[in-house]
Amino acid sequence: MVTIPPRLLPADGRFGSGPSKVRPEQVTALTAAGATLLGTSHRQPPVKNLVGRIREGLAELFKMPDGYEVVLGNGGSSAFWEVATACLVERRAQAAVFGEFGAKFAAATARAPFLAAPQALRAEPGAVALLAASPGGDDPLGPVDVHATVHNETSTGAMISPRRAPSSVEAGALTLIDATSAAGALPVDLSETDVYYFAPQKVFASDGGLWLAIASPTAIERAGRIEADATGSRWIPEFLSFISALTNSRANQTLNTPAVATLVMLAEQIDWLNTQGGLTWSVARCAESAANLYRWAEASEYATCFVTDPAHRSTVVGTIDLAESIDAQAVVAALRENGILDVFPYRKLGRNQLRIAMFPAIDPADVKALTKCVDYVVSG
Ligand SMILES: *Cc1c(COP(=O)(O)O)cnc(C)c1O
Numbered sequence: 001m002v003t004i005p006p007r008l009l010p011a012d013g014r015f016g017s018g019p020s021k022v023r024p025e026q027v028t029a030l031t032a033a034g035a036t037l038l039g040t041s042h043r044q045p046p047v048k049n050l051v052g053r054i055r056e057g058l059a060e061l062f063k064m065p066d067g068y069e070v071v072l073g074n075g076g077s078s079a080f081w082e083v084a085t086a087c088l089v090e091r092r093a094q095a096a097v098f099g100e101f102g103a104k105f106a107a108a109t110a111r112a113p114f115l116a117a118p119q120a121l122r123a124e125p126g127a128v129a130l131l132a133a134s135p136g137g138d139d140p141l142g143p144v145d146v147h148a149t150v151h152n153e154t155s156t157g158a159m160i161s162p163r164r165a166p167s168s169v170e171a172g173a174l175t176l177i178d179a180t181s182a183a184g185a186l187p188v189d190l191s192e193t194d195v196y197y198f199a200p201q202k203v204f205a206s207d208g209g210l211w212l213a214i215a216s217p218t219a220i221e222r223a224g225r226i227e228a229d230a231t232g233s234r235w236i237p238e239f240l241s242f243i244s245a246l247t248n249s250r251a252n253q254t255l256n257t258p259a260v261a262t263l264v265m266l267a268e269q270i271d272w273l274n275t276q277g278g279l280t281w282s283v284a285r286c287a288e289s290a291a292n293l294y295r296w297a298e299a300s301e302y303a304t305c306f307v308t309d310p311a312h313r314s315t316v317v318g319t320i321d322l323a324e325s326i327d328a329q330a331v332v333a334a335l336r337e338n339g340i341l342d343v344f345p346y347r348k349l350g351r352n353q354l355r356i357a358m359f360p361a362i363d364p365a366d367v368k369a370l371t372k373c374v375d376y377v378v379s380g
Contacts, residue, residue, distance in 0.1 A: 016342030099153035157319030
């Protein structure tokens, strides 16, 4: 076993892309909530106020435009793919696919018997595919009414700037952004989106199992119409009803019981981000971490950035390929023995790679320390 000298080690060894590092202050808040919130009814004011604090905190963090609303429900981002498929896609979706997560939403809409096959805009892992104008009526499957993309592809470490596709507003099409690993750490102009959705176990340093969506009036109107018109051809289970989630969220509740501890840690992280300087601060902190990582890789003789275009290199999830002569799995294992955790690549990508989360909870100095530790293990 390689023993990394303690002076090289990061102060905190958690670099996983989700669940991701929880700050000690969040755990302290959990202890403080021990007798007042934990183990109490989510239908009573204390937990409802906690949900209200989350909804207001997110509105502030994202400078939410008028008329947009914060909606939440149980089941994580994966559940929201099904909610969107059931309640937001009218006839056909367009999905940008440049990694596993984008592919999953495309697959969800492909499985729905009441929708036409999606238009998938594909790019190789490590590159990005951008949303495009809807195909015209001459496309055999017809135009699209939803444009969907991920903001940050957690499986490959490629990011984009969310922007509406050309003529999509005129065409009345919605723009849905899976921002699960981006929200709260990458820049966004919500007016370029109709639904910006995410889960708490990445940037928000909490546990999984919840979805959060910031929805535009157009998206809310669309769901209301689809759900009101749903006939035998489209069965919308109540658990997947966007309008049911919206109605509960407006009352600072969820359809069914949420994990109260997850809400406490989430609220704590949102407040922390807002107090530190909001999204601008968070974006800059992650960019500093990313600069530490990518500068090291560019100078290294054995490490290279997997995402070739620097503009699309994620500042929240970094992917670093190692030379063939070095076994990345062995490096990951040696780091783990020294308390540096979860820097393995996305399982289905199958590359000789390290994947390093750089969410705002992670100190940029710790990212720098991690690079020194990798050098130590490799030269070992
Ligand atoms: C992690 C992740 C998901 C899945 O989130 P769950 O809450 O586990 O369902 C979806 N999309 C992206 C981009 C992710 O990073």
